[in-house]
Amino acid sequence: xxxxxxxxxxxxxxxxxxxxxxxxxxxxxxxxxxxxxxxxxxxxxxxxxxxxxxxxxxxxxxxxxxxxxxxxxxxxxxxxxxxxxxxxxxxxxxxxxxxxxxxxxxxxxxxxxxxxxxxxxxxxxxxxxxxxxxxxxxxxxxxxxxxxxxxxxxxxxxx
Amino acid sequence: xxxxxxxxxxxxxxxxxxxxxxxxxxxxxxxxxxxxxxxxxxxxxxxxxxxxxxxxxxxxxxxxxxxxxxxxxxxxxxxxxxxxxxxxxxxxxxxxxxxxxxxxxxxxxxxxxxxxxxxxxxxxxxxxxxxxxxxxxxxxxxxxxxxxxxxxxxxxxxxxxxxxxxxxxxxxxxxxxxxxxxxxxxxxxxxxxxxxxxxxxxxxxxxxxxxxxxxxxxxxxxxxxxxxxxxxxxxxxxxxxxxxxxxxxxxxxxxxxxxxxxxxxxxxxxxxxxxxxxxxxxxxxxxxxxxxxxxxxxxxxxxxxxxxxxxxxxxxxxxxxxxxxxxxxxxxxxxxxxxxxxxxxxxxxxxxxxxxxxxxxxxxxxxxxxxxxxxxxxxxxxxxxxxxxxxxxxxxxxxxxxxx
Numbered sequence: 226x227x228x229x230x231x232x233x234x235x236x237x238x239x240x241x242x243x244x245x246x247x248x249x250x251x252x253x254x255x256x257x258x259x260x261x262x263x264x265x266x267x268x269x270x271x272x273x274x275x276x277x278x279x280x281x282x283x284x285x286x287x288x289x290x291x292x293x294x295x296x297x298x299x300x301x302x303x304x305x306x307x308x309x310x311x312x313x314x315x316x317x318x319x320x321x322x323x324x325x326x327x328x329x330x331x332x333x334x335x336x337x338x339x340x341x342x343x344x345x346x347x348x349x350x351x352x353x354x355x356x357x358x359x360x361x362x363x364x365x366x367x368x369x370x371x372x373x374x375x376x377x378x379x380x381x382x383x384x
Numbered sequence: 385x386x387x388x389x390x391x392x393x394x395x396x397x398x399x400x401x402x403x404x405x406x407x408x409x410x411x412x413x414x415x416x417x418x419x420x421x422x423x424x425x426x427x428x429x430x431x432x433x434x435x436x437x438x439x440x441x442x443x444x445x446x447x448x449x450x451x452x453x454x455x456x457x458x459x460x461x462x463x464x465x466x467x468x469x470x471x472x473x474x475x476x477x478x479x480x481x482x483x484x485x486x487x488x489x490x491x492x493x494x495x496x497x498x499x500x501x502x503x504x505x506x507x508x509x510x511x512x513x514x515x516x517x518x519x520x521x522x523x524x525x526x527x528x529x530x531x532x533x534x535x536x537x538x539x540x541x542x543x544x545x546x547x548x549x550x551x552x553x554x555x556x557x558x559x560x561x562x563x564x565x566x567x568x569x570x571x572x573x574x575x576x577x578x579x580x581x582x583x584x585x586x587x588x589x590x591x592x593x594x595x596x597x598x599x600x601x602x603x604x605x606x607x608x609x610x611x612x613x614x615x616x617x618x619x620x621x622x623x624x625x626x627x628x629x630x631x632x633x634x635x636x637x638x639x640x641x642x643x644x645x646x647x648x649x650x651x652x653x654x655x656x657x658x659x660x661x662x663x664x665x666x667x668x669x670x671x672x673x674x675x676x677x678x679x680x681x682x683x684x685x686x687x688x689x690x691x692x693x694x695x696x697x698x699x700x701x702x703x704x705x706x707x708x709x710x711x712x713x714x715x716x717x718x719x720x721x722x723x724x725x726x727x728x729x730x731x732x733x734x735x736x737x738x739x740x741x742x743x744x745x746x747x748x749x750x751x752x753x754x755x756x757x758x759x760x761x762x763x764x765x766x767x768x769x770x771x772x773x774x775x776x777x778x779x780x781x782x783x784x785x786x787x788x
Contacts, residue, residue, distance in 0.1 A: 275556075275629065282628035283637055290640070295647040299490035304636040311633065 260322055266329040270336045273319045274379035277312060277343050281369050281376070284308035284347055288366050292359065305351045312344040339375035346372060390517070390606050394524030397428065397610025399665030400480030400635075401473070401572035401726040403658060404719055406614045407638035408787070409565045410621025411630050412557060418548040418615055420566040424573025425611030427766040429603055431574070431737050434744040434755070434763065435583040436599040440591040442749035446583045446740065447679035453739035462735045463680045467673050467704070469732060470577045472725040474669040474708035478504070479718020480662030483635045488655050494713065501709040504666045508701050513588045513687045520664035527657030530616040533645035537623050544619055564780040564787045568723060570773050571730025573611070577672040579736065584675040588688050596753070620645075633719060670708075674701040723786050731777040733770045741767060 260266035284305045291301035319340070324330045346368035353361030409417045438444050444452075447466075451459040481500045482493035489496075507516060553562045582602075591599060620641035621632065630637060635658060642650035671687070674697040678685025685697040712718060741763045744755045755763065 276631060279629040279631045283625075283630045283640075286624075286628060286630075286640060286644070287636075290643050290647075293647075296640075296643045296651055297488075297648060300487050300636065300639070300643070300651060302490050303487050304634070304640070307634045307636060 260329070261325055263326055263328045263332075266322070266324055267332060269319065269322055270332055271380055273315050273340065274336065274376045276315050277340055278373060278376050278380060280308045280311050280315065281343050281347070281373060284350055285366055285369050288350055288354065288362050288369075291354065292362060292366075298354065298357065302351070302354050305347065305354055309344070309347040309351050312340075312347050316340055316344055336379050339372055339379070343369065343372040343376065390521035390524070390602075390609065394521055394527070394610070394661050394664050397425075397573060397578065397607060398524070398527060398613045398661045399473070399572075399575075399668075400476050400662050400718070400722050401568075401575065401729075402610070402614050403480070403617065403635065403638055403661065404632070404722050405565065405568045405572050405726060406618040407621045407625075407632040409569060410618035411625040411632045411637075413554060413562060413565065414547040414622045414626060415544055415615070415619050416547050416551040416553070417562070417566055417569055418618065419551055420569035421573060421611055421614050421618070423769060424570040425607055425614075426762075427570070427574045427769065428578065428607045428610075430759070430762045430766050431579055431740055432582055432603045432607055433600060434759065435579045435740050436586055436591070436603060437596065437753055438740060438743050438750065439583045439586040440595050440599050441593050441751070441753045442743070443587065444743065444749065445587055445675065445679045446580045446736065447676045449743045450736065450739045451680050453742050454735075459680065462732075463676055465732045466576055466580070466676055466736060469575075469725060469729050470669045470673045470676070471704050471707050471711075472721060473575065473577060473729065474666055474673075474704060475711040475716075476718050476722040476725050477662050477666035477669055478708050479712045479721065480635065481659060481666060482712070483718060484655055484658040484662060487636050487639065487658075493718075494715065497709060497712050500663075500666070501705055504663065504670060505702060505705050507663075507667050508670055508687070508705075509691065509698065513585065516664075516667065516687075517585075520660050520667070523656055523660035524664060525657075526653040527613045527617075527661065529642050529646065529650055529653035529657065530620050531612065533620055533642050533650060534616060534623070536645040537620065537641065539619070539623050544622065547622070558784075560780060561784045561787055563776065564727075564784040567730050567773050567777050567780055568726050568787070569614075570769075571726045571733070571777065573614070574733060574737075574770070575726070575729045576733060576736040577669050579740070580672045580675055581668045584671070584679070584686070588686055593753070635719070666708075670701045670705050673704040674698065720786070724781070727777045727781045727786075730770075731774045734767060734774050737767060737770060 260269050287296065287301045287304035290296040291298065319333070319336070324333050346365055349368065350362060350365035353365050406421070435446055438449060447463065450462055454462060478497060478500050479493065482496035485491070485496045485500070486493040553559055586595070586599060617638065621638065624641040624644050625632060625637065632638060639651060639654040639658065642654035646653070675685055677683070677700050678694070678697045683696045684694045686694060691698045743749060744763070745760065747754055
């Protein structure tokens with residue numbers, strides 16, 4: 226009986242350890258991985274610029290469709306609001322990564338501006354959309370288009 | 385006659401999991417993952433037909449078979465896994481319905497969640513099974529807008545065909561990510577709750593040996609229809625969103641190609657389709673949990689019985705709904721829940737499908753209607769595929785950080 230209890234207890238411990246290991250792996254896999262070299266950091270910047278390009282294009286498509294009365298205001302607002310939130314996540318994710326050296330810090334300084342400008346343009350677009358301001362939407366769309374070029378430079382070679 | 389197959393296809397096959405994964409994969413991989421949808425559809429047809437045959441001839445639903453073939457303890461493990469996955473899928477589906485309503489109304493999806501849960505409970509509690517099939521099956525056909533849209537968008541058919549028939553991983557993507565999404569698509573096509581619902585639905589409709597032709601028609605029309613809708617959403621995403629480098633992460637992006645093709649009318653069809661598919665799937669997942677537990681424990685179950693005659697079945701359905709609703713209200717992202725539930729579902733597939741294959745070969749139950757060599761060959765091949773999918777699903781989920 227004692228033997229059985231011991232065995233059962235050991236089995237329970239093993240199961241708990243296995244579960245804890247799985248939970249830790251799952252949690253760690255959700256964390257942003259650090260960049261340990263300039264090349265690694267450059268890749269992170271390129272990925273951020275690429276993500277921002279997709280976000281900008283999504284918002285631009287929704288706004289363009291709204292201007293041409295092809296989507297409802299509600300739909301365009303939701304798509305643009307989500308895009309604005311995603312842009313914030315991209316900025317936060319890059320900010321939380323530690324640049325490993327001086328070159329990486331310089332690269333971050335260069336990349337920050339177009340990323341932040343794109344995020345600001347998305348905010349302007351969302352505000353104009355909610356106010357049914359067609360001129361404001363057109364202006365914000367132009368700003369978004371304008372931001373695509375500097376973002377493309379980072380997407381291609383990380384700056 | 386075809387409504388059960390169409391509803392299972394709309395609510396089970398094309399649910400929030402398929403809407404999201406097909407939108408994501410189209411925008412990132414073109415239609416080079418069409419093979420995964422084709423494999424998933426074939427798998428679903430093969431095992432849907434077997435489960436339907438076992439139901440119609442032997443009057444044995446899926447979890448009765450699971451308990452009988454896997455034994456009480458292993459069957460219980462399967463039941464717990466299936467119910468946990470159904471609850472996770474239900475969370476995603478309730479979120480999907482609420483997101484569809486948010487897109488139509490501009491009111492936060494979190495405010496819609498309690499109303500959606502109430503609506504799903506009302507349908508599972510009060511609405512007759514046949515009405516449920518007809519209403520959501522028909523509404524879900526609105527998703528055909530994505531098929532038609534392909535003819536109105538600047539679709540390069542040659543390029544689409546080439547991408548589908550010569551699959552390759554785009555330069556910007558890695559092999560693990562590609563295979564993660566392949567697993568997601570297969571998992572989304574053959575989620576276990578789908579076959580539980582189809583089989584239990586057959587008993588709800590009173591299938592017998594005489595219903596075999598009707599059952600096969602449901603399988604051969606319903607599930608391939610789901611596959612076609614999935615491929616159409618993927619292709620629309622590839623045509624409209626991929627050139628813009630859009631990384632689909634919201635339901636709103638999946639509907640944009642319909643709006644680009646047809647304006648507000650196209651958008652309305654897409655939203656009605658999203659609503660019907662996710663609402664039907666929410667009802668299916670909630671009911672499937674009740675069906676599974678009722679069948680395993682030998683309770684009275686089914687919508688054909690009045691709630692007072694099947695109280696435990698209805699308590700389980702209501703409890704699952706409350707659990708799913710509470711989970712969505714934690715503000716967890718329904719789209720992320722979807723991707724995780726689809727992949728974890730893929731890992732659990734063989735446990736549900738193996739007992740069906742074994743029973744479909746049992747002459748004591750099926751007599752002359754046992755599997756022929758062709759059904760067995762396909763069944764074994766599909767099962768091997770499911771085994772591979774189930775083994776790689778979780779490692780790929782962790783390795784690729786859920787396809788990031």
